Amino acid sequence: MSKPLDVMYLPMLDYEEAWNRQKAIVHQLDEGEGAEQMLLLQHPPTYTIGSQNHPEHLLLSEDELREQGISLFQIDRGGDITYHGPGQLVGYPLLVLGRDEALDLHGYLRRLEQMIMDYLADQGIEAGRKEAYTGVWIGDLKIAAIGVKFNRCKHRRGFVTSHGFAFNITSGIQHAGFQGIVPCGIEQYGVTSLEDITGKTYTVEQVAQDIVPYFNRIFPYEITWITEKEALPRLQIRQYKGFRFLSEQ
Structure with a gap:
């Protein structure tokens, strides 16, 4: 029997709030709740x-960040610098992986990549991987970045995953915040989006709904869509250490 997985779509959420929610969910899952x-x-x-x-790899000064309204955070996932913003679907799978499961960090990354590659294939797009780099690529352009963490459980065997994937959906996102950084520290390649590749119009919410079955092919769960109102009463959210604006160094 498949394990249950609650899935929720939020149109817009501050990064700090999302991070604190992840930490709270990781803690609850570690406690078996x-x-x-x-x-x-x-x-x-x-x-x-x-x-x-x-x-x-950050090309903007603090003054320029403030002028452009871009927040900056140091976090505990793997990888280098990346951009999140409107028009990008961000996914944070918070999953319990037992130590007896034949899935290590790299295997988990490959599965997240495969999910997006399978979705793109059904949109008529040939996407793949690039040697020595994570993420999903269309030629020399990255369309999805992936960075995760395995949180070692204290009260049960195994790990709880956090962080996840960032899938560029709407046209022009590569000309937004990505211009202020060297994305993922890769100077020689650029980024693209689903709309720029296909010439079609997509909404982030629709892609979020459409991609869940592709996730479920690779990670067999019993999926339930929930609302924010349903989720919050079960969640004890607080500020967690180890998360800060870089200007607080």
Whole structure:
């Protein structure tokens, strides 16, 4: 019998709020409480820097960040700097992976990539991987970035996943916040979006709904769509240490 997975779409959520929700869900799952979840959402303009942490890949000053209304956070996922903003579908699968499951970090990354590649294939787009890099690529252009963390459980065997994927949907997103960084620290390649590749119009919410069956092919769960109102009473959200604006260094 498949395990339950609650899936929720949020049209727009501040990065800090999303991060605190992830931490709260990870804590509950470690305690054996609640269902595994996947948050699907959009963020306001935000840069996040992962564990590789190359500050030189941020091309804007703090004054320029403030002028453009872009937030900047140091976080605990793998990878370098990336951009999140309107027109991009961000997915945070929060899953319990037992130690007896034959799935390591790299295998999990490959499955998330495959989910997006399968979705794109059904849109008539040939996407793939690029040697030495994570993410989903169309030629030399990245359409989806992936950065995750395996949180080691304290009260049960195994891990709880956090962070996830960022899938560029609407046209022009590559000319938005991506111009202020070296995306994922990769200087020689660019980024693209679903609309720019297909010439069609998509909404982020529709792609969020459409991509869940592709997730379910690879991760067999019993899916239930829930609302934010249904989720929040079960969740004890608080501020967590280890999360800060870079300007607070």
